[in-house]
Amino acid sequence: MNDSLKVYAELLSAIVRINSITTIVYYDPENGGEECQLVKMLSWVAKSIPLLLWRSVDAIKLSSLVNAQLVFVACLPGLYRLDLLKTIATSLRYIRETKLLIELASDPDVDLVSRVLQYCLQRSMLNVAIIFGDFGQTQTLYVYDAYPEFMLKSQTFSDQQNIYPDKTIDLMGFRLRTMPDLSEPNTILYRDKAGNIRLLGYVWDIVSEFSRKHNASLQLIDEAKELKYLTHIQVLDLARDNIVDIAASVQPLTLRHLDRYHQYAYPANIASWCTMLPKEPLVELREAYLWMMPAITFCLLAVLWLVHDQLRCRWQRYRRQLGIGWKVLAIMLICNAQGRMLMLFIAPPAKTPITSFEALSNSKLRIFGIRSEHNLYDFDMRTKYSQVFYLSNKMSDLQWHRNSLNTSYAYTVTYTKWQLYAEQQAFSHRPLFYYSENFCFYQYVPFGLVIPENSPHRATLHNFILQLSESGLHNYWVTKSFYYMVQAGKLEIQELGEARSFHSLFIQDLYDVLLAYLLGIIISLALFGIELAVYHATYWLNN
Template sequence: MAILCIRQLIDKDFLLKFAKNLQHIRTRRILVIHNTKLEASTQSEIETFLNYCMQFKFLNVILVHRDFTETNIFHSLNQFPHFKLETRDLRTKSPIYPNRLANVAKKKLRVLADQIEPITMLYEIGDSLILEGYIGYFMKAFALKYNFRLWLPTMYEGTIVRVISMEEIRQAAHNGSIDVGASLSTPQKESNVHEYIYPIEFFQWLTMLPMEPQLETYYFFSSIFSPASLITIFLFSYWVCVLYRLQLSLRRKTLYWNRASLVLFLIPWNLDLLRGLLNQSTAIRLNSATRRIIFILVFAQGGALNILFSITMANWLTLPPHETPIESFDDVAERNLQIQVPEPDIAEIKFYCGETFWKQHERLFHIVKSVDEFQENIRKMDTRYGYLINTLAWPIIEQRQKYFKHPLFRLSESLYYTKGSLLSLPISENSMYKDLLSLFSLRSREAGLLDYWYKRTFYTMVYIGRFNLTDLSKNYRHEVLTLKEFEWVWITYSIGIGVSVLAFTFEWICYKYAYVHFRALLM
């Protein structure tokens, strides 16, 4: 309890000094002792003094006089819904400091909504202005519990058609134009954390990136027949053919270390044996154990390749793979992708990441003039851009994409601007509602109401037309055969033709040279 002894009730400067001593604790109980008798004080002086107390945001204050022990009379202030002087007798059973905030009798609670989805949204039905969004539900439930009447000050009536910046809301709370901002802001950016209630949310600034496009079907052949797999198949087939030729030569007893043996190692291919790679019939005679083992190996390799090809093709057509995901801001630059960011939020990026980060990556960002335009672009879900997003807005977008055949965007946690920050409601300094709002937020979180209001916001946004559930995704269809899918086939075929032409030219030159040289020797 704070006790104030005062000589003159109309000494406002003296009361102001006392208020400064009670900075941020003005809701405490205050006992004011006037150094004069009750009969010497006029009602107008008492009302003036208690009006000053109301201006300095004293909630629980009583005024007694020097002769209180004789009169048992004290005065108190009730400002709900309007100023009212109460004169009471101590001998009654009424409490000296009643809980004024239990029922504020429809007192106006001045609020200003930022209209940032999904936090708060305003829309009009006839002459009524409806506050929606999960913080909007929070404010309406708070007003209902304590019997407040939510009220948008007249000076801000023109803001119902646009997004309100956090700086504007903070300034309105700071200068006393509003009691509480129906918005969420981080106290970490402010020097005076007393202008915020207890933190309500924990959030992150991340990047919403378009889903990497599906690979075209013709990439299937280049992926399954990669250089490593082709080399492995070639080496295995080569040594199997070499073993087969060696076994055949040993059985016929025609193996000699001469030119024919060199040709055996250079060109060991046997077409009847290689048909086994395609699991085709062959004319090879399996009249020895070695030949049977070699033939089983070839057929086993052909069967494994056939199964691998079939499984990979089935998986490809069922769940088509995508391009390599973007994992860094350098990858964003390589893909020629830009990240949309509203101009007011550039300050947020600079605050969390620093000026150096912004100067280094500024070319990666597509700056949008206003938050209204930015929110409209997100609703359109233009996959030509990425978007600056926070963890409060992303679940709404993610739930919307559940109604699509294919999701268009994903949340990238590797492209972040802050790993975490706190969010809270901005209020006026020394607000008598601060503790009440903080307690209500804790109780709402404890009861699961905040989570419920957040989930409800998605359906509210659909109802008020912020977006619809139309499927914006594209239906990818796989053509049976296209010319593009034969690109690598034609490239490989062209390389083979080129090599064969070179081999033919080399052989023809060697033949002509040897033939001319041989004729010269004969002559």
């Protein structure tokens, strides 16, 4: 092996070693028509790793064939062949982070290199290096800086230097394009005292902190306006058309548009999609009396008395113990009733909660939801219980009713958003709503940020989201959602619901007790009259 060829071997070996390459793909669309030196060293370098030879102008979907770290080696003619560059970009769809080494079969041409690398930048292929046929003598290769703007660089090869550094670690002040969907409390729009537009919310925290960590800034692609919400499909379309780099929006990965899963980053959170129901009202006074001494207790006492009365003659020997037993039972009943009465003053019980769609359909309560989301529910469920839903076409209607905690409806909500309402109700003596898992439409749904399918920031965003989760920052920002809403003037810290009022007993409060007492007296007198009538009738008949 002569010295010039040895340099090519060292180049390939360094790329494989430094980047932990497990597969080499060699692309030669001219099928040997161009004289490239790299092909001579492939068999020597690829002794221990797979080598894929591709000699066609047709594109292939490498992401479905190779699921590992690979280096893409291309032998291209010394002309600007846009068709071949498009083939490479199409073949590397979803794996544009692949290391790409291009050998141009011509004399050095800086303008040609610049055009090729600028096209690679447009197609989000950042890890590209170009050499010419004189690389064996000059050891010169061409790379570029992507941030903050394109800059062509030439450097001398060294087998200790990584020619593919991660360009997305430091974005050099690059302006990341973004747009919030204004789905509160994920992203919250408000104006400060100076009238300037401000954004808050845990999703905005994620995006802004990501840009700060990687030395970038954020740029809104359009002016954010109140009530200008972005739907799920609108956010996906912005990413598909490369209008945004990272959308300030988390969307469910598994509910709809499943064919576009490449447009999501690593899940930022996993949440169930259930329902927040109004708290059941407290029992009324008449029901409270029945709760103090349930009917089943009276039935049990009646059964015990009948058994005792029937067997009284047989238990004459234990008459004293039976008398003590009845007194103990009376004390237990009095203590139980007194305890329940005190409980009524301290924490009165609520009415029976609604635990099923069947019970909900028999009540007056309805679930307030969005018509577009309703179509995602289970078909059998939404058909059988269609009457339990009250649907609207406007997201603003749902947000207004839900944020105001209007107890006229129940509301669909993810667990992440529920934490806002739970914190809002923490300042009240009795919550107005509770999160019910009996009315869940989807369990453990992953939610992820929306990004272009070939985003160069996917890997760094993936690591960043994992770091947020491990550090607890994500949960911390979510728990601050209520205070973000207060800061934006959307909500207030206040006592919700009617405060409990305490007063001395009125005669009206004892109406049911007196009525029961009167009824008992009437029954007793009636039984006493019957007993006297039976006695006198028996006496008269015998005489």
